[in-house]
Amino acid sequence: xxxxxxxxxxxxxGLSAAHALASAGREVVLVEKADRLGGAxxxxxxxxxxxxxxxxxxxxxxMVDRVATNPLVKVHTNTTVATFEGDPxxxxxxxxxxxxxxxxxxxxxxxxxxxxxxxxxxxxxxTYEDVVTTTQVEQMLSTGSGIKCxxxxxxxxxxxxxxxxxxxxxxxxxxxxxxxCCTVSANLAMEIRQALPNCNVYIYYMDIRTFGLYEGExxxxxxxxxxxxxxxxxxxxxxxxxKRLIVKGEDTLVKRPITIPFDMVVHAIGMDxxxxxxxxxxxxGVKLQKYGYIDRASTYSQMSGSSRxxxxxxxxxxxxxxxxxxxxxxxSAAMAxxxxxxxxxxxxxx
Amino acid sequence: MPIHEKSLIRPENLIxxxxxxxxxxxxxxxxxxxINSRALTDYDESxxxxxxxxxxxxxxxxxxxCGSCTNACTVNALNxxxxxxxxxxxxxxxxxxxxxxxxxxxxxxxxxxxxxYACPRDVNPEGVMKATAHWLELKGHTEKxxxxxxxxxxxxxxxxxxxxxxxxxxxxxxxxxGQKLAQNWLVAMAIGLAKRLPVAMGIKMGFAAxxxxxxxxxxxARAAIKDYVHEREAANRKALGLPxxxxxx
Ligand SMILES: Cc1cc2nc3c(=O)[nH]c(=O)nc-3n(C[C@H](O)[C@H](O)[C@H](O)COP(=O)(O)OP(=O)(O)OC[C@H]3O[C@@H](n4cnc5c(N)ncnc54)[C@H](O)[C@@H]3O)c2cc1C
Ligand code: SF4
Ligand code: SF4
Ligand code: SF4
Numbered sequence: 001x002x003x004x005x006x007x008x009x010x011x012x013x014g015l016s017a018a019h020a021l022a023s024a025g026r027e028v029v030l031v032e033k034a035d036r037l038g039g040a041x042x043x044x045x046x047x048x049x050x051x052x053x054x055x056x057x058x059x060x061x062x063m064v065d066r067v068a069t070n071p072l073v074k075v076h077t078n079t080t081v082a083t084f085e086g087d088p089x090x091x092x093x094x095x096x097x098x099x100x101x102x103x104x105x106x107x108x109x110x111x112x113x114x115x116x117x118x119x120x121x122x123x124x125x126x127t128y129e130d131v132v133t134t135t136q137v138e139q140m141l142s143t144g145s146g147i148k149c150x151x152x153x154x155x156x157x158x159x160x161x162x163x164x165x166x167x168x169x170x171x172x173x174x175x176x177x178x179x180x181c182c183t184v185s186a187n188l189a190m191e192i193r194q195a196l197p198n199c200n201v202y203i204y205y206m207d208i209r210t211f212g213l214y215e216g217e218x219x220x221x222x223x224x225x226x227x228x229x230x231x232x233x234x235x236x237x238x239x240x241x242x243k244r245l246i247v248k249g250e251d252t253l254v255k256r257p258i259t260i261p262f263d264m265v266v267h268a269i270g271m272d273x274x275x276x277x278x279x280x281x282x283x284x285g286v287k288l289q290k291y292g293y294i295d296r297a298s299t300y301s302q303m304s305g306s307s308r309x310x311x312x313x314x315x316x317x318x319x320x321x322x323x324x325x326x327x328x329x330x331x332s333a334a335m336a337x338x339x340x341x342x343x344x345x346x347x348x349x350x
Numbered sequence: 351m352p353i354h355e356k357s358l359i360r361p362e363n364l365i366x367x368x369x370x371x372x373x374x375x376x377x378x379x380x381x382x383x384x385i386n387s388r389a390l391t392d393y394d395e396s397x398x399x400x401x402x403x404x405x406x407x408x409x410x411x412x413x414x415x416c417g418s419c420t421n422a423c424t425v426n427a428l429n430x431x432x433x434x435x436x437x438x439x440x441x442x443x444x445x446x447x448x449x450x451x452x453x454x455x456x457x458x459x460x461x462x463x464x465x466x467y468a469c470p471r472d473v474n475p476e477g478v479m480k481a482t483a484h485w486l487e488l489k490g491h492t493e494k495x496x497x498x499x500x501x502x503x504x505x506x507x508x509x510x511x512x513x514x515x516x517x518x519x520x521x522x523x524x525x526x527x528g529q530k531l532a533q534n535w536l537v538a539m540a541i542g543l544a545k546r547l548p549v550a551m552g553i554k555m556g557f558a559a560x561x562x563x564x565x566x567x568x569x570x571a572r573a574a575i576k577d578y579v580h581e582r583e584a585a586n587r588k589a590l591g592l593p594x595x596x597x598x599x
Binding site: 200202220223224227229230231232251253254256257258259260261 | 387388389390391392393395411412414415436439440442443445448471
């Protein structure tokens with residue numbers, strides 16, 4: 001009987017890998033650093049997801065339940081992997097809490113870290129209370145507290161969403177596009193317009209990247225059905241006149257400087273490499289790619305492979321990713337781990 | 351600040367001071383130019399709503415500023431200042447003063463609808479041009495433009511008689527716009543027609559010109575159309591916050 005598979009990280013990718021492995025009758029040890037499973041959508045309290053419009057607590061919560069109640073999956077929360085040694089088919093891992101595990105392979109589903117807007121001080125986060133992030137807006141919606149300016153609890157009349165905060169910005173060493181924030185922002189803009197019909201929402205963009213089928217349902221619908229306004233400008237600075245926030249920049253389509261008052265400014269924050277990646281790289285002996293995400297062995301022939309045989313990787317650990325693609329990659333990594341285990345058995349039989 | 355692109359500065363934004371000394375240095379006169387700030391300090395959100403309320407303007411909020419309409423435009427090819435894409439943007443963000451600078455060319459749209467076919471978002475820019483010209487007129491920014499006078503004469507005749515007599519349309523148009531009837535091109539066309547037209551057709555046309563026949567049973571249609579036009583005009587004025595006429599409001 002082959003050893004269990006170690007899944008590190010219990011977000012959408014890890015939950016999907018664990019479920020796939022257990023469905024195939026394989027034992028799984030799931031190690032999660034936080035106090036509960038679910039990953040970013042649950043830990044950060046996302047509201048309705050793109051593109052399904054399902055509540056994160058229902059959609060991802062459902063994935064958590066079926067893994068947590070599966071007898072083949074042993075879950076360790078509040079801990080991380082301290083050491084990981086051995087060869088494919090015979091790895092030994094020890095956890096921070098002292099538990100020692102014999103596993104056949106490992107799947108890293110350790111995800112991403114939200115960009116910290118304090119690193120873009122010119123956009124006012126941390127200085128003005130009414131400058132918030134997309135995560136905060138998700139929380140306003142998911143907790144039912146409503147869209148309110150944090151400073152005084154008033155409902156905003158005008159909201160600006162700034163795209164690409166912490167993405168596509170060489171100044172702060174982040175050259176990648178975070179892939180989902182355009183669509184997530186269009187979705188949040190529609191939610192705000194629905195909750196507060198008298199509140200106008202402006203999205204400041206460099207390009208709109210609502211790729212694939214997201215174009216119609218999110219970009220077009222937000223403009224055509226919800227009258228969200230899109231302005232092509234990368235904002236220079238967010239300040240305040242003492243009463244409202246002032247957004248400064250250049251409206252590139254009319255070649256004019258703008259200094260427009262707003263009640264609330266939302267940063268569409270990007271997906272940084274997990275802050276743990278240096279540690280994960282050292283513990284698991286896997287390479288990172290140049291931006292600090294976990295490197296993949298190959299794009300096509302073994303999509304889930306890392307630089308170390310027997311260690312697989314899936315989801316936003318590899319780079320900015322959507323939930324549905326993270327789930328697909330979790331299943332793909334599970335398949336790779338199963339294939340490796342069956343290879344071991346065949347080799348042993350020869 | 352040095353001026354990189356003087357063409358971007360409008361003459362009315364250039365400030366010259368007669369006797370201005372800063373730190374003891376004379377900065378009066380033309381050699382030292384001051385410029386009014388061009389910064390846009392607010393969006394006027396009502397303007398898009400007003401134009402969207404006029405026939406043709408309904409889909410203006412769909413525009414994503416691709417510029418296909420302007421590229422396709424017949425009039426833009428002749429006059430680069432005729433820029434539907436740009437006006438749509440000004441309207442969407444309520445930049446009224448900027449739009450007013452172009453108020454005397456908006457009406458020049460020839461309704462060829464090349465823009466309508468080019469627009470990937472089905473904005474109907476031709477309709478937006480009509481709505482904008484209409485808005486400018488209703489708000490008192492422009493006089494009635496020749497194209498409007500022509501349209502009015504044309505539709506008035508149809509409403510009255512249910513028929514259209516081209517000669518009368520043209521005569522009325524020239525009379526109302528203060529132009530002489532004996533335009534060279536018109537005379538040439540009339541002579542050309544007289545030479546080539548079959549006799550029976552000429553007689554028919556002459557009869558129509560003299561007697562203005564009506565479509566039979568037209569009076570009920572006329573009443574209904576008049577009601578509709580009246581209703582529509584009142585709705586347009588109401589959308590723009592203008593008095594609707596009847597009750598003086
Ligand atoms: C504001 C915002 C809104 C979004 N909305 C959507 C949306 O609507 N639809 C969509 O498709 N995508 C959305 N995304 C993207 C989505 O969050 C990711 O696609 C998804 O979370 C990736 O799943 P994952 O499992 O790979 O990583 P994560 O969700 O990041 O999960 C990683 C898990 O690993 C754990 N972990 C991390 N390090 C360690 C360690 N060293 N040891 C053990 N465990 C560890 C973490 O605690 C976490 O539970 C959004 C992203 C942002 C920023
Ligand atoms: S998805 Fe959109 S907002 Fe996010 S980084 Fe890419 S372009 Fe910017
Ligand atoms: S309909 Fe008017 S705006 Fe459109 S292409 Fe023709 S002239 Fe230009
Ligand atoms: S073609 Fe349509 S979408 Fe493009 S700029 Fe013109 S009106 Fe806007």
